Amino acid sequence: MRVALLGCGVVGSEVVRLLREQADDLAARVGTPLELAGIAVRRPERVRAGVDPALVTTDAQGLVTRDDVDIVIEVIGGIEPARTLMLEAMKTGKSVVTANKALLAEDGATLFAAAREYGADLYYEASVAGAIPLLRPLRESLVGDHVHRVLGIVNGTTNYILDQMDSAGAGFNEALEEAQSLGYAEADPTADVEGFDAAAKAAILAQLAFHTPVTAADVHREGITEVSAADVAGATGMDCVVKLLAICERVPSDDGRNGRGVSVRVYPAMIPRTHPLASVREAYNAVFVEAESAGSLMFYGAGAGGAPTASAVLGDLVAVARNVVGGTPGPVEVTYAKLPVLPMGETVTRYYIHLDVTDEAGVLAAVAAEFARHEVSIQAVRQVGLGEEAQLVVVTHRAPDAALSAVVEGLRGLDSVREVASVMRVEGEETPR
């Protein structure tokens, strides 16, 4: 069984190492040895410890179409040339293992169609939450169940930052700098802190959980750059913690079953400290799944890094190699449900709103009227401070996001409200069924 590797960076070099070090185990598990046929890189002159120079080539196109290659591993990342190379590989009868979340979230449909057309395998466990076995359970173990909601911490960088803000009282910039100095955050942290990375993973998770096509562009996305120390303190006061959540929800219709559509979104939100996700610290990832019969499940582990991601790649590689040995590809993605992705305004959630208010009679009445006007019902109001320092903390019941944000707009226009100091969604309750 001959394997071509596209890319030899942090993940790729770990894949090479594991293929060498675990060669005997892998051969026993597959039933035949796995041999590296070639490694395509952009800069062949860069020294790579443990990599046989004779295998290195810059001709990725030539490598993926070679007759003696059975399986292609793609760990280049990005849209092109990764997409073209993977399509070429499948067209010439090869199966593909990839860690490419950006491509799968942007144009997974093209890849899945090619896999189906050419009878190739396309496995991508490593694309979401690194080594945590998550896609296979969703795709296979829960295939006989009905998933209601997926709630995930799928970005280690932002979890590290928010955890520092929570545990050490750091501000966002300070926590970001620390994450950068420890190598948890890139010099340009945009993809992480603005939620792009999490949104791509949310699209992949939603597609698998709901058997419905979802792309990154469908995902409502808010990052964590606006999260303040005051927000984090407010969460603590509510016995909650702020996490950047990727949320994929089936929205029930009035008559039940398959529902009106799906809601897929990424934003910082408060979750109760008693929620299993609340105890996910540092750069760890975890995904909480609520299913009809299985109930609540959680998958926890390292979400990134060369070795964990390579572990996921190798798990897929063994599965694909066994399928090649057996002569039958594994299950192809089924997106038969074709549920619409609902706009954020129709998503039902809860708000925590912290207001600086003037110290005069009738403030609460004016505030309450604003909620009533948009038919948002209040779960709790708490007054904090007195006189010049008077503050109101309001937590709503569940309501459509459009109504909740209209309330916030209305509150900003009230004379008695000096400032809307903090607004944050509250998540992590049982899905109403």
Added chain:
Amino acid sequence: MRVALLGCGVVGSEVVRLLREQADDLAARVGTPLELAGIAVRRPERVRAGVDPALVTTDAQGLVTRDDVDIVIEVIGGIEPARTLMLEAMKTGKSVVTANKALLAEDGATLFAAAREYGADLYYEASVAGAIPLLRPLRESLVGDHVHRVLGIVNGTTNYILDQMDSAGAGFNEALEEAQSLGYAEADPTADVEGFDAAAKAAILAQLAFHTPVTAADVHREGITEVSAADVAGATGMDCVVKLLAICERVPSDDGRNGRGVSVRVYPAMIPRTHPLASVREAYNAVFVEAESAGSLMFYGAGAGGAPTASAVLGDLVAVARNVVGGTPGPVEVTYAKLPVLPMGETVTRYYIHLDVTDEAGVLAAVAAEFARHEVSIQAVRQVGLGEEAQLVVVTHRAPDAALSAVVEGLRGLDSVREVASVMRVEGEETPR
């Protein structure tokens, strides 16, 4: 695709319900409808809501050998007639989905051999930790990795009891009675509280994790009936919590890699409150896996119950049905490693020992000498109380269990030790590699 069901109890009736309610989804995921061909039960006269009486039969043997049956689901449990029926089914070309942990742990080898011989699938996700997708990740996702250790809370009844003892300060008998009144424990709780259930699951997990044959009889087993309120209080004093753990460990040899053997054991032990398993409350299950490349992973969810177990059965059923459609069975268990299961005495662990001692000079010297005699090194000693109430708490470094238990025997013989009040193993640290 026609399916025969053996057994229609708590799990079986949920399987029937899900096959009916999710028929459309299941057909879409498999590519063809799944039809129930028959249900074998012992007492056909018992009314079963939602079950077509025309499908019910007492002739299980006839059902599993029928030509028009493709897949057999076994949820009878126990050794016989389950084993004979599953073997007959495979012999006549059917694939099997089972939740039978007792049989797999006692005689899995016979079943796996039959699956291999007849080219049948044998899937059993539901046998360990209910709906938590755990076996498939171990079997498939981590197949390219190297598992060092599996540490699991795999019995909900005992976790509920220990959680009550920890959080409400209840004694064992009181907590057991509460668990019984809530339906978490059976009237005869032996299988749970004596660790038999957990030991069967440990055998299955060890076999998968280490590709080596392990049966329930190989598992060192201690239950929780001896766990006292004093043990639980002692754990709290150590910032630990007592959990009934199923532990499967690869024991490294001096030269590294595959190791001297495996250690598989079930006993109550202290784990640090910061360990992800420590926060697993009530009757939940969770399994913590440490692998070479993937790092630390945890799988959490409901470990028992009709619906969660049925969800796991249906996940397997869809996988098997897809294999039948594709004409190729899935991967068969590989136990190529054939590592020996080491005796408990050779297992390396740590002890927490709580002693009532006399109030005289030289007590500590006598106690320390006993540890030194067996080459057990002490990590910490703490003296509690004074005079007649003098107590010593000793925590050891890692040492072979035989040496640790020899120390305890020796301490019992000392004049200055009035009583060995509590002995408990301490687990949950990083595996030394």
